[in-house]
Amino acid sequence: DQQVKQNSPSLSVQEGRISILNCDYTNSMFDYFLWYKKYPAEGPTFLISISSIKDKNEDGRFTVFLNKSAKHLSLHIVPSQPGDSAVYFCAANRGKTSYDKVIFGPGTSLSVIP
Amino acid sequence: DVKVTQSSRYLVKRTGEKVFLECVQDMDHENMFWYRQDPGLGLRLIYFSYDVKMKEKGDIPEGYSVSREKKERFSLILESASTNQTSMYLCASLLAGVGDEQYFGPGTRLTVT
Structure with a gap:
């Protein structure tokens, strides 16, 4: 039973448009969320995170939104660039010191079309 | 720049x-x-270590063991490889007390025939 779900295995977006990647979780104990990006033949790299005390965190073209009541978060990329084409993993854990219980979603493969 | 390498x-x-x-x-x-990555399942934690000679089981430790004799090195051991252990294996490290972001190695694609 997956505690972190990414229901879209893949997404295609035109260059310059907004990419929205969604993530749902089931465990209400999760209170810290992260997004990782993974290129083929490379390990995942950290992208952005958000604590449950916030509902939005922004870093350049990347914004993560958190809706605790719906147990839903989303990653917005604006504007999308071809170099953003990668697999994006949503991850959740129970606080900043509970790194041993980080749960990853299955990933969404984003293709940005030039 | 943190570097994590896999053999x-x-x-x-x-x-x-x-x-x-x-x-x-x-x-x-x-x-x-140590994680394994399988299609549709994301990354699943096999084992982790928070100090030299210390280890803790993750979510799927069966069929695996680990060794951490030095701080910089963490080994994953498959005692008797089986075909269901064919997977991508990813190693990661994290500095305690400084956020939650993990730094990953490039991965090892293991095929057991």
Whole structure:
């Protein structure tokens, strides 16, 4: 039973448009969320995170939104660039010191079309 | 810049063989992790270590063991490889007390025939 779900295995977006990647979780104990990006033949790299005390965190073209009541978060990329084409993993854990219980979603493969 | 390296990018082993996957990080991180990545399942934690000679089971430790004799090195051992252990194996490290972001190695694609 997956505690972190990414229901879209893949997404295609035109260059310059907004990419929205969604993530749902089931465990209400999760209170810290992260997004990782993974290129083929490379390990995942950290992208952005958000604590449950916030509902939005922004870093350049990347914004993560958190809706605790719906147990839903989303990653917005604006504007999308071809170099953003990668697999994006949503991850959740129970606080900043509970790194041993980080749960990853299955990933969404984003293709940005030039 | 943190660097996490893994001993092999691709590995092919036979069923029943003992397999060693090595991971080295160069940033003096206390915590190290081994994950496997399978399609549709994301990354699943096999084992982690928060100090030299310390280890804790993750979510799927069965069929695996680990060794951490030095701070910079964390080894994953498949005592008797089986075909269902064919997967991408990812090592990661994290500096305790400084956020939650993990630094990953490039991965080892293991095929057990």
